[in-house]
Structure formats: C-alpha cells, structure tokens
Amino acid sequence: METVNITTSCDQQFVDLVEEESGQTLNLCYQCGNCTAGCPYSFAYDIPVSQIMRLLQLGQKETVLKSKSIWLCATCESCTTRCPNNIDVAHIMDVLRHIARREGYASVKTVKSFWDSFLDSVEKHGRAFEMGLLVNYILRTGRVWTDLDLGPKILPKGKLHFNPNDVQGKEEIAKIFERFKEGSGK
Amino acid sequence: MSGTLNYAYYPGCSGTGTSMEYDMSTRAVCSVLGIKLSDVPDWSCCGSTPAHTVDHTLSSALSARNLSLVEDMGMETTITPCPSCLTNLKTSGKRMEKEDFREKVNKLLDKPYNGTVATKSVLQILVEDLGVEAIREKVVKPLEGLKVAAYYGCIMNRPPEVMEFDDPEHPMSMDNIMEALGADVVPFPLKVECCGASFGIPRKDLVMKLSGKLLDAAEDIGAQAIVTACPLCQMNLDLRQGQINMATGSHHKIPVFYYTQLMGLALGLTEKEVGMGKLCVSPKAVLKAIGRKEKTSAK
Ligand code: SF4
Ligand code: SF4
DSSP, X not given: OXXXXXXXXXXXXXXXXXXXXXXXXXXXXXXXXXXXXXXXXXXXXXXXXXXXXXXXXXXXXXXXXXXXXXXXXXXXXXXXXXOTTOOOHHHHHHHHHHHHHHTTOOSSHHHHHHHHHHHHHHHHHSSOOHHHHHHHHHHHHOOOOTTGGGHHHHGGGTOSOSSOOOOTTHHHHHHHXXXXXXXXXX | OTTSOEEEEOOOGGGGTTTHHHHHHHHHHHHHTTOEEEEOTTOOOOOHHHHHHHOHHHHHHHHHHHHHHHHHTTOSEEEESOHHHHHHHHHHHHHTTSHHHHHHHHHHSSSOOOSOOEEEEHHHHIIIIIOHHHHHHXXXXXXXXXXXXXXXXXXXXXXXXXXXXXXXXXXOHHHHHHHHTTOEEEOOTTXXXXXXXXXXXXXXXXXXXXXXXXXXXHHHTTOSEEEESOHHHHHHHHTTHHHHHHHHTOOXXXXXXXXXXXXXXXXXXXXXXXXXXXXSSOOHHXXXXXXXXXXXXXX
8 A cells, every 4th residue: 555644645624524424423433443354345445444444534535535445335334333433434435435426536437337327327217227227338438248148147037128117207306316416516 | 913014115126127036026925925015106216326326415315206105105114125225215214304404305306205204124024014923824835955045135234223123243034034934044154245236247356256255155054045135136146156156166056036935935826926937047956855745736
C-alpha cells in the first residue's frame, strides 16, 4: 500500500460529510480488525475495510475515494453485524460510493457500469429486464459477454425473457428518477 | 389455524425470470399450507443493490412505491421470497420511520407512503406464523435419505437490528424445516457466507472463488444437495457450477434447490409443480434416492 502523509492531507470536511451522510461516528472505531477478518472480499480489496475506517478518521479523502474496495463491497453486512462498537460499516461503504459517484471516482468501472445498466432498466421498464440490461452493459463497457457458455444452460429453461415485462405504472417510476436527478443536481 | 394467514405478496424481478421456480414453488407450497397470498398489484423493482449504491433516498423511494401499494390493498404485512428485496423493503421501512427522511422520500413519489406496512420473508412467516410443527403434520412424502446443507446467504438475517429474524451468525429456520420434512440436515459451517452476490457479470472471478468455497464445503461435509432461500445464491451455485468447476479444477455435481421446492415435494406436490425441471444441475439422481421407504405414487 502507498504511504499516506497524514499530517499534510487531513480533510476534516470530508470526515464531517461521511459522518453526516452515514449517521455514524468514525472515532468509535478502535481498529480491532473484526470487519476485515470477516469480510469475504478482503482478498480482492486494495485497502481492507478496517484500514478504510482508519483512513476515514484521518480524513484521507483521495485515497479512500480512489480505492477499488468501495466498489467491490457487496453489502453482505458481516462487518456491520460483527463490529463490537456497533458501527454500521456497510452503511459507510455505501455512503463512500455515493460520494465517489458525485465526485467522479469509479475505480472498478465494470461494477459501476453493471449497476448503472440495472438502474437504466428499472427507470425504463419499472422492473429489471435481464436480457436488456445485459445488452446495455455490453454497450457501456465494450466488453464481450464472458458468459456465453451459460446460454445453452439457461435458454432451454425458459427463464430469460427476450421482451421486457413493463410495469403499468412505469411513468411513476421514471418520475421517481427524474425528480431525484433534479433534486440532487446530478 | 389456516384461513387466517393472509399476506400481500411481492415476488421481485427475478421471480418472474431467473428464479421462476422459486416463485412457482412458493405459491404452490403456500396454497397447500392454507396461506393466502395476494399479489401486490403492479409492483415495481425495489432497486436491489444498485439503487442503494447510488443514493438512499432514491433506493427507499423505489421500495416505498411498493409499500404504498400494499397500503392501498388495506394490508399490513407483505412477504417476499427474495432476501435482496426483503432487505430493501425493510431498510426503507425502517429509515422512513424518521420523519425528515420520510418527507424526502415522499417528495419523489406520486403517492406518499404512510409507514404502516411490515415486511417479512416467506421463510419467516412459515416458521413464526405457521410454525414448523404445522409443516411436519402435513408431510406426506418424507425426504428420508436426503443429506442436505442449508445455505442462507449473507443478508437474510443480517444485520439483526434490521432483519429481526433468526440468528445472524447461526440461523436455523431452514434447517428446522428440512428436519421436519424428514431430511438429514448436515451442519453447514458457511451458512451465512457471501456467494459473490451480483458480481457474476462484472467480476466473475469473485463469484468463482466465493461460490467455489461453498460448494467445496458442502461436499466436504457429505451433503448431497444444498438448499437455499436466495435467487442470487441459487444462480451462482447452480447455473455457474460448471464455470466454477472449470475455474477451480473441481468436479462438483451437487443440485441446489430452493427450500420451497423440497417442501413442495414432501407435501405431495409433483416435481413439475415445484419447477424441478428449471434447475441446471440435474437433481434426478438425488430425488430418486429420496423416500425409498415410504414410496407414494407422486411423480
Ligand atoms: S470491526 Fe468496528 S471497531 Fe473493529 S476495526 Fe472494524 S469498524 Fe473498527
Ligand atoms: S459489507 Fe462490504 S465491507 Fe462489509 S464485510 Fe461485506 S463486503 Fe466487506
């Protein structure tokens, strides 16, 4: 891991923002490491979740928002469940993704694109249309779908639909997105 | 007892697609058990994981539209088979108890949600409202001779303050149901470990590793089958089992059932009625080995 100069780069505003948006008190973390020990994704993280907590206490905005970890967290809730100080760590990871999005960080582009494709589908149809979201994802990422081998397994089961199953009130859902985008200035 | 169990039912997007056998078997089992389900009319997507990674107000609004539809039905409790929908519906319900947050969410909606609906999983009402004993009494074709590992996935019971059901580290509800059906339940040490969730498409390597570990562990303890209560877990373990074998050099061939499918069989439903044909890893050999003692004509 890179060395962080904590004396020159503490961003207190960032600390306040994370605390405000998550409703959590970052200073309660005493670095026991329980969250990291239980996190199923630690092997794939560039910064383990307990170190994210420490970096947050020290206001290391750039390092935290740049990290891949915040995109690889699956919100499995084991950190939150096991933290001895009742810190809702998974909630903090969620809030970090919100801030990272707003500030233009997306260190694991495939994950962000997948989530965005999913939401596009909900915005358009009111429900997740699996086939459509795959196509959207491929277009967004320019990646060839790596699951072609699954086709013969799933297609005969009649579980994948080729046409969206739109919700009647889909305009209501589109309006939810519209109002959200207006309100947040996104 | 029966006739009084009456719920609004939220199937969730995967229930109309990749987990249709879960939806089918859930409806069939509830019907046999005298549980009345009324579909939430024109329900929409809860936003799943992607929405809450963007914004909590947006995510809650997507859930709240559905909860408000349940209010329109004049019902107090809605149930869903899918843990991911469950988390979203429950979390937004909880967050919207705070007035300022509820106001923010309602601003995004055509019709406000008033906060009167409780959300539970189908699993929860089966064990808490109906009861395991009532299920046991209805078994006509016990799952004798089936060694099964019950896998709950990560979020069915966590975090406990939100989910308020069973144990966050060592849940037993599905184990108890399987035992009541006559199956031989093996203690599964990874019952709440994450399977890789929705990373199958953007980061398949993660699913190969995490779901691979689950399959290895199930085999190590001698399970002939896994039962799950989550569409995502089921898909990772079943549909992707071949990919996992390729990626990890293993040779698993273990069927992954929805717990409601096995319930249905034990309650006398046919394989077709519980959608056995929709599974990717063939359950044939395992199903043949069940109930050799008390052979009934069910096919
Ligand atoms: S479990 Fe809680 S106290 Fe321990 S390191 Fe993680 S966040 Fe800090
Ligand atoms: S919620 Fe995220 S950070 Fe916490 S243990 Fe799970 S994957 Fe790791």
